[in-house]
Amino acid sequence: MFIEVSPAAQAAKKTKYCSFIALKACALVLFLSVSALAQPVIDTTKFGQHPRLLLSKNDEERIKTLIKQDTLWRNVHQSIITECDAMLMAYPQERTLIGRRLLQVSREALRRVFFLSYAWRITGQKKYLKRGEEELLAVSSFPDWNPDHFLDVAEMTMATAIGYDWLYSGLSPKSRATISKAIIEKGLQTSMDSKYNGWLRASNNWNQVCNGGLTFGAIAVYENQPQLSVNIISRAITSVQTPMKEYAPDGNYKEGYSYWGYGTSYNVFLISAIEKVFGTDFNLSGQPGFMKTAAFYQQLIGVSGIPFNYSDAGGVEGLQPAMFWFANKLNDPSLLFVEKGYLQTSKFNAKTNRLLPAAMIWAGNTNADAIKAPADLMWQAKGENQVAIMRTDWRRYNGIYVGFKGGSPSVSHGHMDVGSFVADFGGTRWSADLGMQQYNSLESAGLSIWEMGQNSQRWDVFRYSNLSHSTLTVNGHKQAVQGDAHLKKASDNPLNMYAVMDLTSAYHEDLNKAERGIAIIDKQYVVVRDEIETGDKECSIRWAMLTPAKVASVEGNSLWLASNGKKLKLQVDGVEGVTLQTWGTDPPHNYDALNPGTILVGFEIKVPAHTRKTFNVYLLPASKGTPPKPTTELKNW
Incomplete structure (x- = not known):
């Protein structure tokens, strides 16, 4: 279960060092220090045709082969398709707040659009394209995506970005224009307003989620707003280094089990997306401690199968897509020992795990039989x-x-x-x-x-x-x-x-x-x-x-x-x-x-x-x- 903390909560810790006036000065120094970091040079010639986010045409073929050859991954794929078939009968999302949050709507929109877009690309069945388009147009018609609680905007931007990019060839020109406009106006442009972007200086999951979601939006609509998109991608690469410093030296994630699954997953999505487009991750994965953090997450699961759920953590989350990204990057199958158990027992949580299709993307050539237990006890x-x-x-x-x-x-x-x-x-x-x-x-x-x-x-x-x-x-x-x-x-x-x-x-x-x-x-x-x-x-x-x-x-x-x-x-x-x-x-x-x-x-x-x-x-x-x-x-x- 992924919930959030406001940037104000992160700042509260600094009260032991700063008075109220000094705290404002601290925030200014943080802002200036982020701005002063070397800005990455974005090679705009690297933006290719749609689809350009995460899943290339070649990746589609690899996934189709994986589904044919591996029963475990075929089960994951089928769980996604089963959920998509259930979505065909659901009403499109409506703008309904719970308290001050639209977050539950943004997350369900991401689950539906991610699943449906994946289903259309892998199966080619137009019923998934049509239903995905309906979801995209529904959320695009919202007057806003609740920028007062910016996580809602970030997750909705990611949802619409994936749908716009993956369904692009099947969308009508009118739908493309509507969805692109929503991404730009309700997502990207809103993030440039200082009233809403305090998360740029946060060292917690807010920074990772917001920068990740907006980067997806910027990559998706690049040709419609090139300069704004480049600015947001560059800003994200610089800003996200602040929470990434928290992983040093050992990979510990201070917010614990559930928030690792939230913040770190979005951090991985950001890295994976820019690496796919530009052929480099601008050394984000080289930040001290970051590539060690998968071991931390795996160690949090006890032999009972229950997580060490200290702080604001929930229960077992099941298959974690980001772990496959880490295992493939490090060429270390042992990082998937717990995930192997989820694969073998069909604990995919497809009804709640909105990021599940990413497991199919990052699976690589994962063979469960080759996954052995880690050496470290x-x-x-x-x-x-x-x-x-x-x-x-x-x-x-x-x-x-x-x-x-x-x-x-x-x-x-x-x-x-x-x-x-x-x-x-x-x-x-x-x-x-x-x-x-x-x-x-x-x-x-x-x-x-x-x-x-x-x-x-x-x-x-x-x-x-x-x-x-x-x-x-x-x-x-x-x-x-x-x-x-x-x-x-x-x-x-x-x-x-x-x-x-x-x-x-x-x-x-x-x-x-x-x-x-x-x-x-x-x-x-x-x-x-x-x-x-x-x-x-x-x-x-x-x-x-x-x-x-x-x-x-x-x-x-x-x-x-x-x-x-x-x-x-x-x-x-x-x-x-x-x-x-x-x-x-x-x-x-x-x-x-x-x-x-x-x-x-x-x-x-x-x-x-x-x-x-x-x-x-x-x-x-x-x-x-x-x-x-x-x-x-x-x-x-």
């Missing part, structure tokens, strides 16, 4: 919003998986989830994350969820606060928004795989020190070790783990969870006389989303002032009878 990301990911196996339903979150609540789409973790044993997720809540449900309740200050209403939302995450809460306080937990050290030793995070800055109001280490020991069990140090006052410490499992029994310092016919034991060591307990996840406010089937388990302790306290929590599968080994201090890990 551990992945750690420096840069902003750091995470560490550990596993003992890549195969579905096998082994242990742990995703461990550091970073900061202040990043784009951040939650107060510093120190949180998810954990899979085989096909079951035992420690979980509730993920995102739909934004319109909160905005319509009058909440200002894009203001990221410490006292923002955003942090009153249950799913956003540390109270709903598998982490610590001290004295009932919220984590420090500007806190930023960094990875101190890590090991990929298969028998002692671990990561240690310094969480102190997230709890500086109450604690002098807070460090957490998580390890997978002997490929058998998980230990979570916390080391804290209180300041001038006694502290109440709550250790909690969110779980979708049921509590089978509680026995003092141990607790049994049950799920899917399996059991997991939580055992606490280092806290004398502790009793494990539970907390409900019922929404505390009427605007909070429901959280059915979940519960929080853990314990609370009092720690006197000026005291150092350590405690270990072991996650022990019932099938493993071996007692846990003694756990040493984090400095000795």
Whole structure:
């Protein structure tokens, strides 16, 4: 599920450095720095005839051959055709806003036009051409594409650009003129208005999506507005380097799983489109860390098949077209190990995955039989919003998986989830994350969820606060928004795989020190070790783990969870006389989303002032009878 954050939210993080007046100056400096970057030289002789976006005539033949020879890809193709046949009976899109957004209409327009245009080009059946033309004329007749929320414009521009370019030879001259005019006036020209283009300076998904969509529009209508088109393509190549810098050095995407699928996909679309036209990507794929990011996305899927859905992330997205682009660029089939599973189980999500035809384009000569598991069982990301990911196996339903979150609540789409973790044993997720809540449900309740200050209403939302995450809460306080937990050290030793995070800055109001280490020991069990140090006052410490499992029994310092016919034991060591307990996840406010089937388990302790306290929590599968080994201090890990 791809949602968005406003550029204002991205800017909010800078409040720790800038006053309101200084913030405006910062924005000006950012604008000037973007403008000062070397502008790429666009060779206009490279613009060929239509179709010129992504899919050439030669590519059509390759796809037709792939469909004939490979059953798995034939299934993907057929899922697209099935959806197109269903679209033939649907009414064309109407301009209906949900809250302040037209985004759901733009996205459905992209799905319909992309699918129908693909179907016509591969099958030659005119029913798809006719239906695509109807969709294009319907959205072209809208008075505008809602520029106040510019993602809506960007996705609609991409939709109409693909349709205009791919269906060009079959469109009537009148339809061509209407659609081209809409792209130019409602998309390209609107993006030149400073009232609407603050995303040019953003370092998040807004920049990638808007520049990607507009570049498609500019390439599609080049002959009708050559200078404007060249300006927009040149601007995009320069501007998109700002969010691309965020991938350095390791490929980490600070906005997490779902937004990787959104921002990175549009970034790939931009690169692929300009490379197809100009024969070069102007070194965009050479930006530090960018080509490493596919490994990050793949590592986010646990052995349960569920993603590590920290921050504003949703559930499993299924087949991800951009992964095939990365795998082919890097000649690394192992990047498709998770995608292979989706291909083999027909998890294409054709009803919601509006970008699915791109998988057919970027498939290359992908042979599922040649895709082997990656070698790396551990992945750690420096840069902003750091995470560490550990596993003992890549195969579905096998082994242990742990995703461990550091970073900061202040990043784009951040939650107060510093120190949180998810954990899979085989096909079951035992420690979980509730993920995102739909934004319109909160905005319509009058909440200002894009203001990221410490006292923002955003942090009153249950799913956003540390109270709903598998982490610590001290004295009932919220984590420090500007806190930023960094990875101190890590090991990929298969028998002692671990990561240690310094969480102190997230709890500086109450604690002098807070460090957490998580390890997978002997490929058998998980230990979570916390080391804290209180300041001038006694502290109440709550250790909690969110779980979708049921509590089978509680026995003092141990607790049994049950799920899917399996059991997991939580055992606490280092806290004398502790009793494990539970907390409900019922929404505390009427605007909070429901959280059915979940519960929080853990314990609370009092720690006197000026005291150092350590405690270990072991996650022990019932099938493993071996007692846990003694756990040493984090400095000795």
